[in-house]
Amino acid sequence: MTLAPSPLERLSRARSDLRLGVPVVVSEAGEGAVVLAVETLTAERLADLRGLGAPELVLTARRAETLKARAYDGDLARIAVPDDEGATWLKAMADPADDLRVPMKGPFRSLRDGTADLHRASIRLAKASHLLPAAVVVRLADAARLAARYGLTAVTVAEVADDDPTVLHPVVAARLPMAAAAAGRLHVFRPDSGAEEHYAVEVGRPDRGQPVLARLHSACFTGDVLGSLKCDCGPQLRAALAQMGEAGAGVLLYLNQEGRGIGLANKMRAYALQDQGFDTVEANHRLGFEDDERDFRLGADILRQMGFRSVRLLTNNPKKIAMMERCGLQVVDRVPLRVGLTAENAGYLATKAAKSGHLL
Ligand SMILES: Nc1nc2c(ncn2[C@@H]2O[C@H](COP(=O)(O)OP(=O)(O)OP(=O)(O)O)[C@@H](O)[C@H]2O)c(=O)[nH]1
Numbered sequence: 011m012t013l014a015p016s017p018l019e020r021l022s023r024a025r026s027d028l029r030l031g032v033p034v035v036v037s038e039a040g041e042g043a044v045v046l047a048v049e050t051l052t053a054e055r056l057a058d059l060r061g062l063g064a065p066e067l068v069l070t071a072r073r074a075e076t077l078k079a080r081a082y083d084g085d086l087a088r089i090a091v092p093d094d095e096g097a098t099w100l101k102a103m104a105d106p107a108d109d110l111r112v113p114m115k116g117p118f119r120s121l122r123d124g125t126a127d128l129h130r131a132s133i134r135l136a137k138a139s140h141l142l143p144a145a146v147v148v149r150l151a152d153a154a155r156l157a158a159r160y161g162l163t164a165v166t167v168a169e170v171a172d173d174d175p176t177v178l179h180p181v182v183a184a185r186l187p188m189a190a191a192a193a194g195r196l197h198v199f200r201p202d203s204g205a206e207e208h209y210a211v212e213v214g215r216p217d218r219g220q221p222v223l224a225r226l227h228s229a230c231f232t233g234d235v236l237g238s239l240k241c242d243c244g245p246q247l248r249a250a251l252a253q254m255g256e257a258g259a260g261v262l263l264y265l266n267q268e269g270r271g272i273g274l275a276n277k278m279r280a281y282a283l284q285d286q287g288f289d290t291v292e293a294n295h296r297l298g299f300e301d302d303e304r305d306f307r308l309g310a311d312i313l314r315q316m317g318f319r320s321v322r323l324l325t326n327n328p329k330k331i332a333m334m335e336r337c338g339l340q341v342v343d344r345v346p347l348r349v350g351l352t353a354e355n356a357g358y359l360a361t362k363a364a365k366s367g368h369l370l
């Protein structure tokens with residue numbers, strides 16, 4: 011029956027539900043749980059959730075480290091929610107905004123019984139929803155019945171693990187003359203997962219049989235559009251297009267991976283932490299993210315679909331090169347892209363070189 015939503019469609023719904031603050035059900039072989047994202051939970055829903063069982067807070071090990079909470083599951087920590095604490099406590103555990111002003115005081119009771127698969131899937135869903143990576147989980151004997159009763163979206167651990175935002179299909183392409191290149195075409199690609207669309211800007215008519223001058227650019231609203239001085243994204247975007255225009259051919263992928271994959275709201279949370287003295291990597295970690303949450307397979311997939319097999323890659327990021335090669339795209343040359351150094355972004359660029367392996 012094709013009228014029922016497929017696993018990918020249910021995952022897309024689950025992400026939307028979490029963003030709205032609607033609970034979702036996650037299950038795995040006989041085990042199940044009802045899950046709410048901490049960022050969007052309300053006191054009323056938390057109270058109703060408590061009526062079902064004991065809520066557990068799940069955080070990433072990165073966030074747990076800042077809180078000095080034990081992470082028995084390696085990559086994440088499960089923490090018992092004290093009976094006398096509510097939504098305000100949960101939000102303060104998840105959000106580092108006030109860590110310095112009002113530090114969260116432990117000891118926290120970290121849980122270690124049973125598996126953490128349901129919790130891991132919940133964190134993955136919260137991250138894919140671009141919310142803070144924190145969830146409230148209540149294990150249930152019959153989660154499927156609860157989902158049916160209240161019309162909740164239900165997904166399995168395996169479905170969440172298999173969620174692949176990198177399977178894309180072309181939607182449309184049209185001519186786009188630009189200041190940097192009169193002969194331009196913009197291609198729009200849409201993921202089957204219902205996540206963000208990504209774009210490819212084709213400059214000239216690059217020969218598919220030759221290595222193409224290529225750039226994988228991650229969206230940066232603040233840098234690309236507003237001309238922020240905190241990063242080098244805007245100048246890099248314009249310099250890459252200009253270089254392709256001068257060469258007469260190239261392809262710039264504009265990947266909607268704002269904030270190295272954490273979304274604009276979380277990037278602004280990171281900026282607020284940077285104003286408290288943390289660097290770009292520390293800020294991501296305090297929020298509970300890895301320093302880079304992007305999936306560069308996206309770029310390789312788009313280039314392959316467009317008929318390219320080898321590239322001259324404009325980048326200072328060795329991880330982009332490694333991923334292209336792992337995805338079967340030959341990087342015949344790395345073309346450095348060093349532009350837009352300002353007094354404001356010198357520290358940011360130095361941190362990327364020191365901690366994230368960027369080439370200077
Ligand atoms: N989380 C976070 N993201 C940031 C910050 N500053 C910039 N970004 C994001 O970082 C990404 C920059 O991506 P790229 O231009 O591909 O940069 P890169 O990984 O340094 O690689 P190359 O420029 O190719 O060397 C964009 O998604 C920005 O939104 C920050 O302080 N925190």
Ligand SMILES: [Zn+2]
Pocket residue numbers: 230232233234241242243244
């Ligand atoms: Zn930027």
